[in-house]
Amino acid sequence: MSCMWKFLKPKNSNLRLWQLALLALLFVFWHVMTTPGLIPPMMFANDNQAAFFFGEPLKMAARVWAWFVTDADIYQHLGITLAETLMAFAIGSGLGLAGGLWLALAPMASSILEPYIKAMNAMPRIILAPIFSVWFGLGMGSKVALGVTLVFFIVFFNVYQGVKEVSPVVLASARMLGADARQLLRHVYLPSATSWVFSSLHTSVGLAFVGAVVGEYLGSSQGVGYLILQAEGSFDINTVMAGIVVLTVFALALDSLVGRVETRLMKWQPRSGETEKL
Amino acid sequence: MTAALDLQGVACTFTAKHDPSQRYTAVQNVSLSVGAGEFVSVVGPTGCGKSTLLNVGAGLLAPSTGTVRVFGQPLLGINQRAGYMFQAESLMPWRTALGNVMAGLEFRGMPEQEARAQSEDWLRRVGLGAFGDRYPHQMSGGMRKRVSLAQTLVLDPDIILMDEPFSALDIQTRQLMENELLALWAAKKKAVLFITHDLDEAIAMSDRVVVMSAGPGSHPIGDFSIDIERPRDVAEVKMTPRFIELHQAIWAVLREEVLKGYQQQLKAA
Helix, strand or coil: HHHHHHCCCCHHCCCEEEEEEHHHHHHHHHHHHHHHCCCCCCCCCCHHHHHHHHHHHHHHHHHHHHHHHHCCCCCCHHHHHHHHHHHHHHHHHHHHHHHHHHHHHHHHHHHHHHHHHHHHHHHHHHHHHHHHHHHHHHHHHHCCCCCCHHHHHHHHHHHHHHHHHCCCHHHHHHHHHCHHHHHHHHHHHHHHHHHHHHCHHHHHHHHHHHHHHHHHCCCCCCCCCHHHHHHHHCCCCCHHHHHHHHHHHHHHHHHHHHHHHHHHHHCCCCCCCCCCCC | CCCCCCEECCCCEECCCCCCCCEEEEEEEEEEEECCCEEEECCCCCCCCHHHHHHHCCCCCCCCCEEEEEEEECCCCCCEEEECCCCCCCCCCCHHHHHHHHHHHHHCCHHHHHHHHHHHHHHEEEEEEEECCCHHHHHHHHHHHHHHHHHHHHHCCEEEEEEEECCCCCCCHHHHHHHHHHHHHHHHHHEEEEEEHHHHHHHHHEEEEEEEECCCEEEEEEEEECCCCCCCCCHHHHCCCCHHHHHHHHHHHHHHHHHHHHHHHHHHH
């Protein structure tokens, strides 16, 4: 018994195992609690009600399987959602970078616009979705626009901060080395700001995804958000759950992709615990 | 002969950003000139405005009154003929060692291949030939200072401004760097304005040592010519009788100012 515990005790080497075990446990718990007739009903009067409200993991898995393998009809929706996410992310970051650089380097403009920026940031911007639907229609445009408004401010504030916090010594040094205003922007402000953009990348990719899905959910004819909306309309909780799981997996995948790009581009930045020195 | 860098009657008064009535005069009535090929050190108590003077000479800071001339020409904006080695970290963290050395040449529009060749040559001269692809965070403090040195010297400036460049280094690395700097300087004979708080370093390296009074309104109160033969070794020269003589003479002037500066800091605290 004790030898078995020695093997199972949580430690770094079997971390992944424990994480998977936890996931399995969660699904087993879900299965046991919802499958009609498996255990006597506790919360509900009727045997089928738990399954109606919470779905059943096996049926949900079957749904996912059908989407990806037997019917293979989710790829189009997934492609739309991902395209919206990437477009929102690219446009939002680009605008945020440009706006942040501009306002950080033009103190007067930044003073004038300050209350408006504060107001725009404080506003719950999801509420713009209905307006965007009217302006850009029910296609991809309105979803991208929603994502852009979410991503823009994250990147904008980070770039603004990044430019403000450029080391004055590095700046003076670059000027002494003969950099003119354009070269300062290109070789000092921009690289410094990019590092801040990357530090906000995880958040902004997540928000671009939120913008796309919420946009679809509020009104669309394709995309994963649309699938969830359709299923909800017919009380098909298993499909709703399946949609949530698929979205979560893809959000995780996007996040790890960002992590990879970040390590590649930001290799000049010291990471804590890195001891490579000579 | 016109001086490489000539400050006449320079004063710098700073006002507090939110309260213009609060003003502080860092330096006042400073006249200082550095001849072409001359190595001049400025010593003084902490907070006496040594760095302010250097920034004025670099053109990063315009003096409140007084004139600055570079080889006879009044200085407007950045001093194009000067290289500046800062006390704090000044390397661009997103560029490799080689990229940092190349930066100045790139800004001047030199073709990349030529800039790379010259920069690699300078990295070798400061003993970092094999470390060109390292980022600043991957190097030790001493190595970063060498990169800064190469970055400044690759542009072949006529005036070199140095603000306590080696103060953050340990004593061995420091002596090594000081000797290297002297060797590089002897080969090219640039005008050097060297700021330090270390009197030993100042005497060992310079042709002339200028002593500043304690702030506020600090100004030169002593100007000593260092007539010790070159080439010198910074460690060995400290043992010679002439060095000790000069040290005593300058310290006699500096001592009182250091104490004054210390008293003021105590009062302010």
